[in-house]
Amino acid sequence: MRLTQHNAIYLHARRYREIINVIVKYGFGYLLERIGLARLISGDKYRKVRRLTAPERVRLMLEELGPTFVKLGQILATRPDVIPPDYIEEIKKLHDRIPGVGFDRIKEQVERELGIRIEEVFSSFEPQPFAAASIAQVHRAVLKSGQSVVVKVQRPGIERVIKADLDILQSLARLAERHIPESRIYDPVGLVEEFAHALQRELDFTREGWNVERFRRNFEGDYSVYVPRVFWEFTTRRVLTIEYVSGVRVDQLDKIEEMGISRKKIAEKGARAILKQIFAHGFFHADPHPGNILVRPDGRIAFIDFGMMGRIDRYTRYKMADLIKNVVKRDEERIVDILLDIGDAGRQCNIGELQLDVQDMLERYYGRTLKEINMTGLLNEIFATANRYGIKIPPGFALLSKAILTIDGIGRQLYPEFDFIKIAGPFVKQLMKERYSLPYMARVLRANLGEAARSLLLLPDLIGEIYDKVKRESIKIDFEYNGLEKFAFELNRMTNRLVFSMIVAALIIGTSLIIRSNAGPHLQGFPIMGILGFVLAGVLGFGLLISIIKTGIM
Incomplete structure (x- = not known):
């Protein structure tokens, strides 16, 4: 049962006041004033910590607030789509303190x-x-x-x-959503x-x-x-x-060398282990910081502390592989398509501006080799940009991105020439190969056809309901520019597919007539124009099917 703000205050009054005093002490009292808790603030305790940076104050505040808030900080450190990089770097220091x-x-x-x-x-x-x-x-x-x-x-x-x-956190989150409009993009309650x-x-x-x-x-x-x-x-x-499990931490470089183990091999082995968890198992260690990865004397990698694990379904794995592939290709249009497919876009999402921002981001790396590009940092920047435009990226994607970012950082620390893309390439290719395999395409097509059939069965009742509502009362439709833009984007994609389907159908019909009339030059007894028409229709139809499978929707 959820507590109201007032119930939470009265039930945990002493703890509530402790939390508020610590928040004020570290210079965030203005947030309490904005959510209507100014009456609980007693004095100005901020003077002692004015010289600290905001990220340092956040870390110290979480430490002083106790175990729950330390754990909150550690989990927020896995959300680069929500927390700025300088805060994440500081919050990481909460480990083992x-x-x-x-x-x-x-x-x-x-x-x-x-x-x-x-x-x-x-x-x-x-x-x-x-x-x-x-x-x-x-x-x-x-x-x-x-x-x-x-x-x-x-x-x-x-x-x-x-x-x-x-x-208390739930009551504060509800107050923040109610009184601080700009916080809603981050969904504090969620x-x-x-x-x-x-x-x-x-x-x-x-x-x-x-x-x-x-x-x-x-x-x-x-x-x-x-x-x-x-x-x-x-x-x-x-x-x-x-x-x-005996071994040394993966960031203890001197001890690894003392054991006579190649740092390059450890970097590649660790990266493959993480990528295998993500792309092959769909079950991965979501907190692979150096303290949780050991190098054993026999050269094997050992993971410890399995309290925080990430789980991703096959569709999410395909989308992550697709995203990495298109970041490498620097295809901003396809990147934005993927973000819209995986995320929940709000009304404020301006797709045109988002595409321009992603394009600017990619152009900063123009002329660099793949090895010179911090691919995981770029992925995190893309997710943060999507979040800024109101696209909520699923938590699984954020955990996954954080795991990749961590292993990339560890790899570069072990071996400065570490090439994440080279290691990730085979996993991405395997997923793409699996995704476009005939069995998978048949499954997707079967599922989509089943969904389309169910929708067609419901369509008469839905049209009837709309007709009755129009007869009884007027229907008011509100269009907002940003919401309309997303609607236009989806409508444009559907229209393109419909026109494409009509062209394919026309080709098949026209080609059938050519073959039936037996006109033109022949090859093995069949009209060459007819053969070419069927080949072209097949290629175009296959391309349409690939487009449907890429988005996972009809």
Whole structure:
């Protein structure tokens, strides 16, 4: 059940005031004034932090607000379509900066969850965590069997804190949408709901355990990637016990060289592993920062921390591959088409201006080789531009883009000559080949024909309803320029297809008449003009089918 703004204030009054005081302290009190909470502001506490940049103040504010807001910052850092690059770079520093909980409370939490004394499960359990995050902390331990493991333990009482903070965030988001019109383009309520859903999933460690299992199955037989085992008998909703993986962080360049492993090979191997997750599995590590990727002594790549995973369907994979292909080709028209296909365009979307902006963006790279272009940075810039024009890019695309950006950055750090496009090329080509294969085209055509048939069955009733409404009362239609432009764009595309279809149909009919009349020069007993007509009709018809499949709609 959703809380109203007033219920949230009264139910969590003390926490509400704490949050407001911290927001004011870091210089964002003017936002509270705009959403009508000026009465809750007490004094000017901003003076002490005036010399800090705005991104630094945001990071420090999130840290002081506590675990929920730290996690919010970490998730926002995966949304380059919403957060500017300088803020993302600063917010990234939130990783691994959270103080740990005392061992007595952790021991109590583990024993409560497992229903057994900690000494009966582990022969040793290190009291000091070697990693502490906003929701949980991780301890090294050894099972009675001698197996080295890491135990991820949820912070005691964190669920209660998160529930209160989420209620407050939802009320603040609704106030922002109501009182700050320019915020609506970012859909604050939707962002908080998306964050709340992701956070609720992350609070259940059994989900993370299943993520590891699925990841492990996906890479079965691939000896370039190592995936740890989950010990389910010692795993619950708040405790996750997983195999300890030895290795060095992927950004510890000196240690990698000391192990005698080629940095170039590690860069290429890591990139292929991420791209395989995205384009082949549709299930990928959504937070592949250097702390979550290890290089083992045998040269294999190991991923850890599977709390944040991305999932994308086949259609989204095709669109991402199509986008990369057209960015390489620098085809701004096709890029805008793809953005409109994958995103939800609002009324304020000016397609002509968007196309010009994308064209300007691509022209900045004119004359450069593909290796010189920061492809992932360019993709993020395209998504940010689309967002500025009111096109809401699905969260899965943003996570995917962030994963690609991260692995590209790590690759260049390991090996300055790292060429992302060269590594990504085979994956993109394979997807394009699959997409234009006859089985896939047949499936799409069958689905579209089925949808068209259902629409035709509904059409008489729909026309009848419109006719009755026209008879009873007038229908008022409001046209806004930007909305009309998008309508005209879609109408133009449909009209072009209709005319194209008519030309193909006319060619088939005309060619059939030529063959029937048996006129003109012949080849193997058939009129040459008739053969050429059928070939041309086939090529044009195939082109029309490709156009339909590219957009996924009739």
